[in-house]
Every structure is written in C-alpha cells, then in structure tokens.
Amino acid sequence: MANIREIARLAGVSVSTVSRVLNNHPYVSTAKKDAVLKTIEKLDYSRNINAVHLSQGKTNMVGVVLPTINHPYFSALLEGIAEEAMKHNVQLVLFQTDYNQDKELEALEQLRGHLIDGVIFCSRAVQFDLLLNYKGIGPTVLCEDADQQEFPSVSIKHVEAFNLGLDYLVSKGHEKIAICLGRLEGTNSQKRKAAYEKKMKVIGEKFRREWIIGQCLMIEDGKKVIDEYLEWDEKPTAFLVGNDQVAAGMIAEAKNNELTVPEDFAVISFDNHPISKILGITTIEIPTKQLGSSAFMAYIDQSKDIEYSDKIVLPVKLWERKSV
Amino acid sequence: MANIREIARLAGVSVSTVSRVLNNHPYVSTAKKDAVLKTIEKLDYSRNINAVHLSQGKTNMVGVVLPTINHPYFSALLEGIAEEAMKHNVQLVLFQTDYNQDKELEALEQLRGHLIDGVIFCSRAVQFDLLLNYKGIGPTVLCEDADQQEFPSVSIKHVEAFNLGLDYLVSKGHEKIAICLGRLEGTNSQKRKAAYEKKMKVIGEKFRREWIIGQCLMIEDGKKVIDEYLEWDEKPTAFLVGNDQVAAGMIAEAKNNELTVPEDFAVISFDNHPISKILGITTIEIPTKQLGSSAFMAYIDQSKDIEYSDKIVLPVKLWERKSV
DNA sequence: TTGTAAGCGTTATCAG
DNA sequence: CTGATAACGCTTACAA
Numbered sequence: 001m002a003n004i005r006e007i008a009r010l011a012g013v014s015v016s017t018v019s020r021v022l023n024n025h026p027y028v029s030t031a032k033k034d035a036v037l038k039t040i041e042k043l044d045y046s047r048n049i050n051a052v053h054l055s056q057g058k059t060n061m062v063g064v065v066l067p068t069i070n071h072p073y074f075s076a077l078l079e080g081i082a083e084e085a086m087k088h089n090v091q092l093v094l095f096q097t098d099y100n101q102d103k104e105l106e107a108l109e110q111l112r113g114h115l116i117d118g119v120i121f122c123s124r125a126v127q128f129d130l131l132l133n134y135k136g137i138g139p140t141v142l143c144e145d146a147d148q149q150e151f152p153s154v155s156i157k158h159v160e161a162f163n164l165g166l167d168y169l170v171s172k173g174h175e176k177i178a179i180c181l182g183r184l185e186g187t188n189s190q191k192r193k194a195a196y197e198k199k200m201k202v203i204g205e206k207f208r209r210e211w212i213i214g215q216c217l218m219i220e221d222g223k224k225v226i227d228e229y230l231e232w233d234e235k236p237t238a239f240l241v242g243n244d245q246v247a248a249g250m251i252a253e254a255k256n257n258e259l260t261v262p263e264d265f266a267v268i269s270f271d272n273h274p275i276s277k278i279l280g281i282t283t284i285e286i287p288t289k290q291l292g293s294s295a296f297m298a299y300i301d302q303s304k305d306i307e308y309s310d311k312i313v314l315p316v317k318l319w320e321r322k323s324v
Numbered sequence: 325m326a327n328i329r330e331i332a333r334l335a336g337v338s339v340s341t342v343s344r345v346l347n348n349h350p351y352v353s354t355a356k357k358d359a360v361l362k363t364i365e366k367l368d369y370s371r372n373i374n375a376v377h378l379s380q381g382k383t384n385m386v387g388v389v390l391p392t393i394n395h396p397y398f399s400a401l402l403e404g405i406a407e408e409a410m411k412h413n414v415q416l417v418l419f420q421t422d423y424n425q426d427k428e429l430e431a432l433e434q435l436r437g438h439l440i441d442g443v444i445f446c447s448r449a450v451q452f453d454l455l456l457n458y459k460g461i462g463p464t465v466l467c468e469d470a471d472q473q474e475f476p477s478v479s480i481k482h483v484e485a486f487n488l489g490l491d492y493l494v495s496k497g498h499e500k501i502a503i504c505l506g507r508l509e510g511t512n513s514q515k516r517k518a519a520y521e522k523k524m525k526v527i528g529e530k531f532r533r534e535w536i537i538g539q540c541l542m543i544e545d546g547k548k549v550i551d552e553y554l555e556w557d558e559k560p561t562a563f564l565v566g567n568d569q570v571a572a573g574m575i576a577e578a579k580n581n582e583l584t585v586p587e588d589f590a591v592i593s594f595d596n597h598p599i600s601k602i603l604g605i606t607t608i609e610i611p612t613k614q615l616g617s618s619a620f621m622a623y624i625d626q627s628k629d630i631e632y633s634d635k636i637v638l639p640v641k642l643w644e645r646k647s648v
Numbered sequence: 649t650t651g652t653a654a655g656c657g658t659t660a661t662c663a664g
Numbered sequence: 665c666t667g668a669t670a671a672c673g674c675t676t677a678c679a680a
Contacts, residue, residue, distance in 0.1 A: 003672090003673050003674085004673060004674060004675095005673080005674095013650080013651085014650065014651040014652075015651085015652090015673095015674080015675090016650070016651060016652080016675080016676075017649090017650065017651075018674095019674070019675060019676085020649095020650090022674090022675095023675085026649095027649055027650085028649075028650085029649065029650085032649085032650085046433065046436040046437050047437060047673080047674075048378070048437060048438050048672080048673050048674070049434070049437040049438055049439045049674095050374055050377040050378040050383065050438050050439070050672085050673080050674090051378050051656090051672070051673035051674040051675085052673085052674055052675080053374040053377070053378075053656095053674090054372070054374040054375050054377075054378050054656050054657065054658085054672090054673080054674075054675095055655080055656055055673080055674045055675045055676085056656085056674085056675070057656070059374065061417070068403065069393070069399050069402050069403045069406060070396070070399040070400050070402070070403040070613075071399070072394070072396075075393050075394040075395070075399045076394050078393050078394070079392065079393045079394040079420070082393060082418060082420045083420070086420065086427075091417050091418070091434075091439070092417065092418040093385070093415050093416065093417055093418075094406060094415070094416040094417075094418060096403070096406045096407070096410065103410075109370065110373070110415075112370040113370050113371060113372060113373040114372050114373055114374050115373045115374070115415070218598060219598045219599055219602055220598045220601070220602065222602065223602065248599075248602075249598075249602050252602040252603050252604075253602060256604075274542060274543045274544045274573075275543055275572075275599075277544070278543055278544065278546065278547065278572075278573050278576040278577060279576050280576075280580075289394075327656090327657055327658085328657060328658065328659095329657080332667095337666080337667085338666065338667040338668075339657095339658085339659095339667085339668090340659085340660085340666070340667055340668080340669095341665090341666065341667075343658070343659060343660085344665095344666090346658090347659085350665095351665050351666085352665070352666090353665065353666090356665085356666085371657080371658075372656080372657050372658070373658095374656085374657080374658090375656070375657035375658035375659085375672090376657080376658055376659075377658090377672095378656090378657080378658070378659095378672050378673065378674090379657080379658045379659040379660080379671080379672055380658085380659070380672085381672075
C-alpha cells in the first residue's frame, strides 16, 4: 500500500503538505492541494490509522465493559452509548466480561496500552481501589449509583426507585411483599435488600429472608420465581421485581399454573421496556438508553477536564398498568 | 510513560532483548530476562499497543457491522461472535449502522486504514460489487444466505425454513395464511415473499398481497399486526411470523382484544428465543448464537487462507408448542 | 505557504 | 544468545 511519502513524491510536494491536506489544515495552496488529492485518488491511497494513533498518542476509541450483550438492559445501554459515540466519531471496543474481574482488568490494561482512550463501565465487579490505579490514564465512567468522588457516574437512584415501588404496593394495600433481585453480590442488591428490610419494619410486617429471590435476570428466571412461590406455605400478595423480563416470565408462567395477575398476586417491575407495555405490566421506567448516551457524554466531559466527576442522576417514572 | 528503550537502558540490555522478553521469545538468558522483568515491574511499564500494531501491520481487531444492537436477534449473534473472539484474543470494534450503507462503508474504510484486520457483516445493505472492492484487504464474513462465491458466509437456509413453517401450518389444516416479514427491501424478505406466493399457488389458495405485513421487527410491531388483522374483512386462520418478538407482541395484543391463540388464529414464528418458550409459541429455532460463533470461526479460517469462502449452513428445528 | 527532520514505540533482520 | 539499526507511516515543531 502506498504511503504518505509516495504520495508526496508523486504529487511533487513534501510529506507535511500531504499531511496537511489529509487533515484539512489551512495554509495549503489550492494548486498543491489539488495535486495531492489527485494523487491520493489515483493511487487509491488510504492512510494507516495505526501510524496516526501512534503519532498522536490516542485512538479515538473507548472501551465498553459489560457483563453480557445479550440482555435488553445492556443492549439498550450499549445502543445509547453507540449512538452518542457515533456523533463524536469515536469507535467502541467491546469487553464482554460475564462479571469476571479479570476481563474487566483486561479492559483497563488495554487502556494502559493505549488501545483505547478511556473506558465506560456498564457494570463493575472489580474493587474500587483497583480502579484507582488506572485513574489519570484516561477518562473512566461508571454506570452505577456510585458514592465516591473519583469518577463521573451515570445512574438512577436505585434505592429511591426501589422504595417508590415498595410504597406503591403498600398504597395499593399490599403488605406481604416478596422481591426479586439480580446478582445478590452486587452493591445494588445489597442496598435494595437493606431498603426492603427497613420498609418491612416501617409497615410493621415481618421480614422474611426467603422472600428475597436472587439471580433474577432473564425472562426464563420468571419460571424459577413461580416455582418457588408455589412451594411457599405462606404466600406474598405482591412481587417487586428487578426488571421487566423477569416480570414477564413470571406472568407467563403464572398463567401456565392457572394463576392470574394481579388477582393471585400483584407484580411491579423496573425498566419499562416494550415487553412491559404489551403485557400491561406496571413498571418503573429506567431510561436505559439515555443512561448510555449520558455515560458517553460524561466520557467526553471527562476527556476535556480530567477532574470532571459529576454524578449524573436520571429520573425514573412509574407507569401504572394492570399488573398491580 | 516509559518505553522499551528506557527499560533496555535500565536493565542494561538492548531493546531487542526487551522485545524478546515481551514476546516470550526463546533464546534469552534467564539472567537478562529476570533483569528485564524486574525493570518492567519497577517502572510499571506497559507496552504501547499502537506501536505494535504499526510495526506488525495488524491489530487483532475485527469490525462487527450490525444495524442495531438492541434487538434480541443481533444481541445473540453478537454475543456468539464475542465469545468466540475472546477465545482467540481478538477485540471487537462495533459499527452500528441502522441499515445505513454509508455506515457500512465506514467499517470497510477502517479496514482499509488498518484499524481492523477484517469485518463480520451481521447484516448488509451495501451492494455486492462494492464489497468486492475491499476483497483481499482482509477477511470478510457475511451472515446471510449468500449465493455468491467470493466471501464465506454463515446462515440458515431461509427459504427452506420458511417453507417448513408454511408446510407445518398447512399440515395443521391452515390454508388462509398471512405472513409477517422484517425489512421488505432485504433479500431475505424478497425470497420469502416468492416462496409464499409459490406455496399459495401449490395449495390452490389465492395470493393476497395485503396479507404480507412488512416492518415486523420488534415486540411492539405485534400490535401493528393485530390492528391490521382487525381491519381485514377476510381473516387468515394463521400467521407465519418472522421472529419471536413480533409473535409475542401479537399474542399479547390479541389478548387485549379478546382474541385467543390458536383459537382465533394460529401463530408460528422464528428464533426459539426464551420468550417463545415461556409464552408457548410454536417456533422454528434459529441457532442465533452459534451463527455468531460460526461467523467468527469463518473469519479465522479466512484469515489463514484468503481463498476460504465456505458457505456454512446451520440447521433449524421446529418446536411444536401451543400457538398453532 | 512549504519543506526538513525529529519524534511516536515497537518489531524484525542481520551480523556477531 | 545478543545488539545495532532499519523499517512501520504518520504528525508536528521549526526553519525558511
């Protein structure tokens, strides 16, 4: 493949002039510019981006760390990031971690190695202090309800949203409430669990540890929940469910067991993804896609000012439908 | 950041020796190797991957072109690609195109610019001959039922699968069959349309153009289908639907209109994604994730032998459930 | 407005 | 086993 030197030689100019044309610098005479463009055309030249990266010390690429792509929540988040990234002409490099810390570190190592200019963590499993080691190498954005000062973050107020759901159920006369959470190890789950325990105390209801069901992530996990429900001697009258997928799975599986929602039990979930609308599930909207675009904007902001570390909080909204 | 020269100087060896250590080359004395490793450790050195890329003329990255990330089909495909890519230590660079040809070309230009070593097209809108211009620059894999020889491809037999669905409906006594397709412009839709018309002729049924509904991609499109159905004077007794999402949306919306499946009309769809299982939708399984991993394997094969252009066809499977 | 030349940080060849 | 040194292809002072 031809290189910039060859173009220069054939066009009868210097390499810097070619470079200037390539980068739309001012101060290039039209004559030379034309000659260069013509030669580029003729040789079907395309510049080697790796050389540009090496020379500039940056790549206009950002790493996106997420546990799995194949889940509506992360797909939507990623789509938000991708759309915004395209507007800014930055490419996305994917790091699918399956919640594996080593894979997350891999992304950070690629940051050190200058493959990417920064990282957006859609989910995080590595310890915070490990992250700090990489602070300063490049912008790092967290999509979590973070309570630290070092990095910008984008999220909703998870505990508040959770309490909103709980309060709504209570306002509808429910006191025997079970909850379905995602990964119990996650900080979010810990906070939600605490909020649940507290709320039960406030309304004078017994706290039943067995009414906290973990690992509820996908639609098929809804079946698991119903299976457990059927086993229980004492039944809850309502479920607060971590995401629409699981709620949808529960409702479908309930029907398979001659149970109806909300008559046998009420369900409220999170996300307001399309499935909840079509199934009439009452849900608390999480603006997933905007979370993604905001995360990317925070990345841009931090790349302009390394000290930028705002905590962006997006609002949630309750959609009353027919499952409560 | 320290570079290889500095490491060499401090460790008292040459840069080549450092490079050898970095790349696990044999023929480095343990003494020097240790010295180098110690210095690397001490300076917290990390090698600049852009320099490596420039020097080697490749990046171990592959571009993935897809219209949208936020759809179960493409998420699953991407996940398959990502898992396989990880095994081979290659990074994925995302190109979300929204079926826009320019965006697809962008990926090909990045290939020319050596940002990526090759491209996997999860969907394609650009003309074939345009693709040919880039042939030879790097491995290119198509995830489509391709009938050309230039590139390897991975897919299912779309027309066969479509006929399988049609035949199944006919075998269950249905003759008044409507179909829901995705993007009507796509080659797949064209082929399916033709197959539909032909089948109607074979069973001696009238071909009704208005019973072909396009733009059925997402769960919310199911509502649109039901809206149309309600308008029709003459009703079909069955629908063959392009994907599970739409089928799910249709069934939910049918229920909202006091219609029941399969009593009022039967539904069979494609994918066998989790939602179809939980809703009891009869479906033709498309091994989406394997399609992704196979695509990546084809990429690897082609990177070893540029002439490699096998057409990989994965089997589909009918899952009889309760919607027909 | 233009050109020269010094980086950017590796790898790879070749001689020892 | 080891080390010079020439690529790789571009950007960017600096000088003219």
